[in-house]
Amino acid sequence: MPRRPAAQTAPPTADPFGERLATALPGLSPAGRRIARFLNENRPLSLALSALELAARTGTSDATVVRTVQALGFAGLPELKRDLAAVLAAPPPDPALAMRRTLAEAGEDSDRAVDLAIETQREAVEALTQPEARATLRAAVATLHPARRILVFGLGPSAALARYLSTLLGRAGRATRALDASGIALADQMLDLGAGDALLVLAYGRAYREVVALFAEARRLALPVVLITDSLDRSLARHADVVVPARRGRARRVALHGATLVALEAIALGLAATDGERALASLDRLNDLRAAIAGGRHDVG
Template sequence: MLAASQGGGKLVTASEPVTPTTSPVAGSSPTLPPADELLALLDGRRLSPAQRRIAHYLLENLTEVAFLSSMELAERVGVSQPSVTRFAATLGFSGYPELRAALRPIALRVPEAGLHGERLTGNELHAALESDQANLEALHKYAADPDRLARLGGDLAASEPLSVLGLRMSGPVASYFAYGAARIHPSVRVIDTPGSPAHEALLQASAAGGTWLVAFVLPRYAAESVVVLRTARELGIRTAVVTDVPLVPFKHLADVLLPVGVGSRSVFDSHAAPMAFAALLLQALADAAPERTQERLEAYEALADARGFYVSK
């Protein structure tokens, strides 16, 4: 769970550190139900989409996986054998044989009816939703100190143009924020292409008087995003970085770090909480310049009505 804290004038939250799960080899707990022990092994791990496919197959077919070779498991899941090896390493094992040895005692304790008498797929769906719910509840920490978010909204409102960065999987959340911001801010520039176009966009924004960049850098962190943040720092553009945890390797490039939990229980991350936070940030941006917001929204609605942007009832 996230908890609000002061951090050198930055809008930062502190998070309870994710404690690496002790591998069953080092200390399995036979008192735990097999399902809970297996989920604990996977919990808190940042897995790639291919690794999550392996994890889901493991959860559904534990008693089989515990006796498969790495090549056999790769064939069943539809991934490469090196992906299976990397999956074992990500869980803290020296290799797949050690992971398999750790899984066998758990598999032997699984009753014939299955884990908890039902397929683990259902449990994983519940776990994914519960993870999102916890991340959304953690956003109340920001709402509990609205003045700090309001100050950030004021800074963003005063930046003309206002740049918004979102690459790879972070793109949809950045696009949502930029779409809303463009309705209430006179100049919003989206940076969604890595490489030289991103750096040129920042240079042009700086020359035009832009002072802030809102960057969505969600896992897996795009290396190109970190390079863009570095360019922003060199150009004197301040950065408000929305990411998943406080301790990210690019923290030193953020003037304001905004950690928002990301759901990692599914094959692909869930951005339910980052999307909700983007809406809170839009609200702060709107409230910072209420007259301008009202004027621009009314102008947009008039245009939408005149041109039939939306289907009427």
């Protein structure tokens, strides 16, 4: 008797929540599609919002939110949030696995890989152009503007972005510093946090110890927090005053930081625009200092 071939188990999807929404999207009403896109593009924020708050964010009604959630195959909003929280809590793939998946998608073809990177970045930046994401960027500027000093936190690859934003803010005349140390060295950088400070935090994936400690200190000192993320533990995201959704590429693939950079530069330019005289005076002073050092004028660049 011939043996049956072994049943093949399909590999788990890279982003089951996103794929579920994408499958249901064509059958939704225009209002339902707005809600589904908001849920997908603002995942940490969505965990903290009620049906009424989701309705306000998407220009719909709480009844439409409930109907949309059910059309997506969930019994109600609590079940959707449990599913979404599980996705956000899932450990990210290690870099080698993420690269392996990305190369598999690119087919180990350099032209395809370049196209894939550009298309992925386009998708992430396009998500920032949506009204909900734009609103979070404006809210970030409004939250940071009154601060006497803006501290920018980032570790790993995000540390370079934190230092870059700190440079932009300094050139615009803002008192600023990057918090980019890991482990107990971060304690030295946090030592002088105090009243009048504001935090801009770049944090993704699991709630690692440095982020937990920084959020706890921000709560103790009642400091405003702007969080840039595409995934973070709900218990932390709910303590941020503003959550800016900046995708780092496609789920379970190599992280790409183009959208994060766009969001940071938008915030920096927004802050410069709120006090143009201070920004221009600071840049003029920068050029004077450069001339003093180099023996001639060097325009800002």
